[in-house]
Amino acid sequence: MNRDYARYALRRVLQAIVVILLAYVFTFVVISVLPGDPVTNTLRNPQNGFTEEEIARIVSYYGLDRPVYEQLWDSLSRLLVGDLGISLRSGLPVGRLIGDVLGSTLLLAGSALVVALVLAFAIGFGTRYLPKRYGQGLLRAFPSLFLSVPNFVIGLVLINVFAFQLGLFRVIDSEGGLATFFAAIALGIPVSAQVAEVLIANLDHEAGQEYASVARSRGLGQTGLFLRHLLKPSALPVVTVVALTVGELLGGAVITEQIFGRTGIGSLVERSVTTQDLPVLQAVVTLAAVIFVVVNLVADLAYPLLDPRVRLGGAKPRDKAEVAR
């Protein structure tokens, strides 16, 4: 198992690195085949006030006077030493621009994930153990409802009720704890829907398994059955689902940050798109790819450790000897 696992882990890590590199190259190529030359256009925009010398310095820094493949090679080599380039709009290093806002976005996305998980597991437990007549049918409708309401609508409703009417937080100073909490709810609700869907389906499946009946025949009550028997097998696939929702959390964060007036990756992206600040966009896309790939890598690596049934290397189950006599 251990050697198989090491081999599996190594293969997955190498795959992840290849995916990240490909994402970088793909973005680079897309940007460089865009019609027009946004870099030079931006630099030569009189409003930006670059002098000819500065323009020449930046152009040669990016090697824009050289063939595309050489530029790509340079850009990749700089990426490997952590140099993400310089913003065209502000002239600041892209690494610093992102570093300044990354924390806020990660806080938002992380809180949203917690909100999503709490909601999903509460719904999951409720669908099994609320009295049939009252809660179950309604609760089962929640995920579809959550998925079908866009998160900006949820955000606007939350702001209207909790900020404007109840005054619990202020939209102007949006970095406070409560403001983050409500932003996380707006972002977490659609994500919780996906997790809850999978969880409910798994709980239903596991509850119908023979071992659940057998465990009940041993005298386990409803809560004991849920906690000791149903929760773990049902929650295992959730690991994979959560990893896949990272894209949603990052994408949703862009919109949520706009609605709640937060500075973060979202506002940076929005500004960079409108001003065609290509180095920043290139870096953000790469960053998103890295986060997505790393989270899924962690999920893939964790899964075999969590689920004893997963066997690596496609080998047949170990010899089962009938030792009894």
Added chain:
Amino acid sequence: MAPQDRLTLDRVTAPADDALLRVEGLSVSYGDNQVVTDVSFGLRRGGSLALIGESGSGKSTIARAVLRLLPEGTGRARGLVEFDGQDVLSLSERRFRSLRGRRIGFVPQDPSTSLNPVRTVGSQAREAAALLDEPGGHRELVLETFAQVGLDDPRRVYDSYPHQLSGGMLQRVLIGLTVLPRPALIVADEPTSALDVTIQKRILDLLSDLRRDLDISLLLITHDLAIAAERADTLVVLKDGVVQESGGTASVFSSPSSEYARKLHADVPALNPDRYRHLRERPAGGTGERPKIEVGGVTKSFTVDGRALVAVDDVSFTVEAGTTHALVGESGSGKTTTIRLLLGLEEPDRGTITVAGEEVTGRSHAELRSIRRHLQLVYQNPFTSLDPTWTVKRLVGESLDRFRVGTRRERADRVREALDSVGLGENLLSRKPGALSGGQRQRVALARSLVLRPDVIVLDEPTSALDVSVQAGIVEVLLSLQAELGLTYVFVSHDLALVRQLAHTVSVMHRGRIVESGAVATVFDDPRRPYTRALVDSIPVGAGTVSGGVS
């Protein structure tokens, strides 16, 4: 087995009242569908009672009603189920929970699905130990119990996950968990039908021993009349949810009064080894010809976890035309690999296989196709081997279409002919497998292989998914087809009683080797190898307790 004093010493002495479980006028319905109607029986303290019936007879439903494990919302039980003087059906969930495990234990049918797959066996066993309301020492208690149910290495079992143990070991674990809290009653729902024959016998022996030592009553649910007669002192025969006959084992088993019980008795292969003798008579003058199938010194190994595993080791046998050769053995004995080699689905490492004079080994794909016209396979499970979206007509005609045999009309005629020969009417042609019973499906599968008019049919446990009476019908069809068309069968089975009924010659396989072979009567009546004897001895014949009696 180590003596388990703590489990035997402090038994609560039973009250004078004799009836432990009393079921009166029990009816169960799933939604609007009533599956059990007005069933009554009683089980005295220390006694054993078997509910016998085929699938759909409602026997498992009765067990679940007694255990209150009917599916919530849909399953509804009416009538009286009285356990130890308490009305089980009207107890609150909380009150009934205190009976679960502690007073009423449950041994399920399929051990491989009856333990939580993502938790260790030990952690689940502690749940059963916790029912004893004794603080601490649960681990020791569990290990003790594992030793008591005959598990060799209790510590390893304790730390294992269910998928790391064999079916027999898991069933021992489950039986251990059931007896650990010392219940008064065990409900065992087909406790051995998912296990190999030799293990079946050991598990049933274990249950009998524990029952005797710990003074536990048994409600046994089974489809096997012979097992029921061996293990229970009262029998209740069910059909379509209605009691057909009930009474002492001796009277129900030896002189059944109801039509259905008589038929059930006649359909159990173990009780009627010579039922088909007239159909099985070897065609005269078969000798002298070259055998239809010759398998010579075939070896096949696979690589598992980096180690070579010899699945089939120097296996040789021959089958005369128009006869049936049986391959018997437990799971993992190499039966399945042998027939895969025979069908050309695997290449042997060494050895030769000849069918009707043609070499199977070393053939290209296209050449194998022509051989397969003469060599057909019927799979084990008709519930999974037929495409559920195809009609019977298309299923049966598929190979004719593939080999482009004759005109459309001729093909349609041959499909009808094949269906007719397995006893199915034209009215089924446009049905899909979902609308057929298990027996009908297996007949369709058989028609599917007959339609090309092969000489050899390989039957891979063709009736193991079917009830005995349905099985009897299929066996009859197989034997009359053989008599009529001179077919040669290779019959793979773990059911020795069935082999005895329909095969002419037999090879007993054990760990990839043939340990004994010859004419069925010789091998079965006078087994020379201990392994064969163990297999033959494990056939339940129902005679044991009729004379002996357990009380």
